[in-house]
Amino acid sequence: MNSTDDKSSRPQEGFESEFENLYKAGLKELTEGELVKGRIVKITDDSVVVDIGFKSEGVVPLREFIGRDGKPAVAVGDEISVLLEKLEDDLGYVVLSKARADQLKVWDDIIESGDRQKILDGTIVKSVKGGFYVDIKGIQAFLPSSQVDLKPVKDPSSLIGKSFKFLVIKYNRRKDNVIVSRRVILEEKRDVLRKETLEKISEGAIVDGVVKNITDYGAFVDLGGVDGLVHLSDLSWGKVSHPSQVLKIGEGIKVKILKFDRAENKISLGFKQTKADPWLTAKEKYQVGAKVRGRVVNITDYGAFVEIEDGLEGLVHISEMAWTKIRHPSQKLKVGDTVEVMVLDMDAEAKRLSMGLKQVEPNPWDELASKYPPGSHVKGVIRNITDFGMFVGVEEGIDGLVHISDVSWKKIKHPSELFKKGDEVSAVVLSIDKDSHRFSLSTKLLEKNPWHDVAERYKPGMIVRGRVTGLADFGAFVEIEEGLEGLVHVSELSRGRQKGRAVTAGDIVEVEILNVNPDERKIGLSIRSVESASAGAESDGAPGQREDTAGTPAVHDGQPAGHAGPQGAPEGEPEQ
16 A cells, blocks of 8 residues: 555656756856846835746835835836845845945946046035035045046035036945046047147137136137137227126137247237227217217226227216216216217227217206396205305206305305305305306395495494404404494504504494495494593583493494494505
């Protein structure tokens, strides 16, 4: 029974053994740590199942396939390369890694770049001390600052996130260290381009270039691996104080080869020479009196330069900017303004063009004379006060002058005695001279003229009371009414008193009218005669009226004391 069972089982065992051998023969011979290819057969929530032709399927963590959008970057059926990390885990699956497989492939590229100058693509991801970190397909490489570009980078942050071509200049796989360079690639390209450019350059040719750098004396232009200099004098047919007024870095321009020294590899370029000299036809195009439009390109203390066409500019002097006075051209214009101007003078040979801005605007002085005839009244605010008078703003930009002699009938040394800056005043128009732009006003004409009918009000021999307003070597000035002042000559001050000590400023005195001259506005007065009359009356036995009324002397047909303008001195004496 048993022997029969044993015999019947032997053919079955042989069949299974043969089948197993055939199955194993169809499987790959794999070892841990090698790269294998497989096909994705299933994607779960956390894994990707891959058939690599082994007895069991392999598993790769899903996270290794997640793209930038957060979704798996693969699908069932895709063929991929993976690294066999382990032949069998606890569940019987082969453990695979897509990330490590990619890393191994990248390292192959890195080694090839370092050994055979293979160019790699990379993205600058971070700025650090001394350079940048570059991502090369998951491998982090270091890019020294000196290897970023042909010239120092001014703004490192501007490179973050940008992709470039790199060469590996040093690597250590064991330490995972990689150093790359972009400058090496740029230098090679520049050298090739430089050679080609130098072969094509010839004096007189017009070529394309890019402004590379700007200095005070000119601009350097990259012609293609080789630089040339456009001197300041060759930038424009017009006046230029700095190259930045004409060019900017990075700008593409056409230039003319003026001189090429092959031995020194020095190239002189011209920018203005690529255009016709506008001064050659300026005289015919811009006649004196013509109105043209232009752009303000520069402002100085003495005026503004206006460009009316490329390379052709003229000066608008500050005196030609406005019909009214301005302190600085910036009050009227600013750089970049587009304005209309009139051609005043053209000297094409000397390349000088004078223009006017005010000539294209209405002249307010033309209407001023008819608007404000002499005798009319105006109101305005005092803009400024000087020793000789005060300026009153009548209209925008137009001031009228009230001379100190026209401020008041009173005697004043400075207008600030009666007015201050910012006061609103009324005035009478005296005259307007539109040619010299003079507007004369008077504030005293709004007051009563104390000299009107003065000869009728004051007769010689009258005794009046007044206030001493000033002293001089030749006498004393006495105000006998508001704005009306006379002179007491030194000889008429007092009997028996020393010269100059008869009275003091501010004293209230009695004076006798000696003479009145309204044409010359002079009144002669005497204190001595009043004292003599008083003394004579007392010697004749008359009552002592003066003593009884001391401090308040009697006034005959006089007026209260006040303040007045300057009066004349008696004949033979100087005026105050």
